[in-house]
Amino acid sequence: MSTTRQDRPATPSSVGPVKEPLVGPGMMVLFAVLVGCFTAWGIAADLTTPMVAGFKRIFEMSTFQASLVQLAYFGAYFLLALPAAFINQRFGYKVGLLTGLGLAAIGAFAFYPASKIMTYEAFLVALFAMAAGCSILETSANPYVIALGPESTATRRLNFAQAFNPLGTNIGVLLASTLILPKLEDNPVDLTSLSPGELHTIRAGQLGAVMGPYLGLAFLLLVIWLVIALQKSPPIREEFHSEASDGDATGESIAKVLWSRKRYRYGVIAQFFNVAAQVCCWTYIIQYVQQALDGSLKLGGYLLQVSLIVFLFSRFFMTWLIGRVRATKVLAALGILAVGLCLIAVVSPNVVGVAAIVAISFCLSLMFPTIYGVALQGLGPATKFGAAGLVMAIVGGAIMPLVQGLVIDKTTPAVSFIVPAACFAVVAAYAIYDLRAPGGSAVLATEA
Secondary structure (H helix, E strand, C coil), X not given: CCCCCCCCCCCHHHXXXXXXXXXXXXXXXXXXXXXXXXXXXXXXXXXXXXXXHHHHHHHCCCHHHHCHHHHHHHHHHHXXXXXXXXHHHHHCHHXXXXXHHHHHHHHHXXXXXXXXXXXXXXXXXXXXXXXXXXXXXXXXXXXXXXXXXXXXXXXXXHHHXXXXXXXXXXXXXXXXXXHHHHHHCCCCCCHXXXXXXXXHHHHHHHHHHHHHHHHHHHHHHHHHHHHHHHCCCCCCCCCCCCCCCCCCCCCHHHHHHHHHCHHHHHHHHHHHHHHHHHHHHHHCHHHHXXXXXXXXXXXXXXXXXXXXXXXXXXXXXHHHHCCCCCHHHHHHHHHHHHHHHHHHHHHCXXXXXXXXXXHHHHHHHHHHHHHHHHHHCCCHHHHHHHHHHHHHHHHHHHHHHHHHHHHHHHCCHHHXXXXXXXXXXXXXXXXXXXXXXXXXXXXXXXXX
């Protein structure tokens, strides 16, 4: 039977407090490149979000039709996560990374022919391909980061890498707000009065504005692909010891390992509601500002940008904090705090409520990577497929915002924040479960 950390005999080097490194020897360059991947898919995700409004304006369609943008994006994440796990299992994480980057780049380049075809369906195909690549990339990059160093620093390492994802998020929002959306509003002309030729010319210019940033993203993805392809991967221990099985796990045994681990099963559920809460809060902050402050779309967009900046800097702070405090203790506290902030927003639709919603991003900053790291702990050979399940849980970001939107239609934006409050309660419950479970998560940022 394999020996656990607690069973190993003490050695001179292990006597006394030992501070293990964040990244393993010889792995810093590869880790830095992986950080670039986290930034790249952050750009892709939030460059896409404003396209719901953009395509609605360009093609004169309903909100439901325009919302297919998000369905295509999150749907690709859901559908491609499991194939990504098979790629990682058969060929390794590096091939998974290159496959994801290549497909995402192809999808981003496809925005050029889509802008010439000038149909909504062509853009959806390009978007689906790009999101499919990002799904494979994320399924591969997250567990790869976990593997690039000691188990005791795995959660902190993933939090640090994930800290650069909101940097990409802010860049994506900035690109959309400066390079795309303003150009869609430069033609305050009654389109119904235009001839088919004039309408074609205007739409061609608008679709060209959409195309530009995506081509830039495509070249960035291509550069990262080349760097990873040329980088020799150091030998690593791809998964940590599995408490469930000492042998190789394949097929049915992998499913049995995943299902038998409550920490993993509950982690998938928690991740579903975590992503759901994040998308809900960021999607509907604009409507909340309009109700609470009688604000404009511009003010709502500004406060969304402020929220993303809070999220960005909080990620780095949380990486430092969980080097000193157990990660799930912080997760439990932030989950409870987020529930309270949502309830404040419900009962105080004014400047206090707006401040509460912005502050929710502080709580969100720790959640995704911590749930991810804790849920994967001890899965051994099942880690690759466990990672796929956690990425598939991102589909929560497509489902729960629909629920909140329905609540808004029936009540008000303020009342609708009861939906993310319920989501955050699930996250807090998962953290409390991990703290109370026998042999609770031993994933710490450092050894004290």
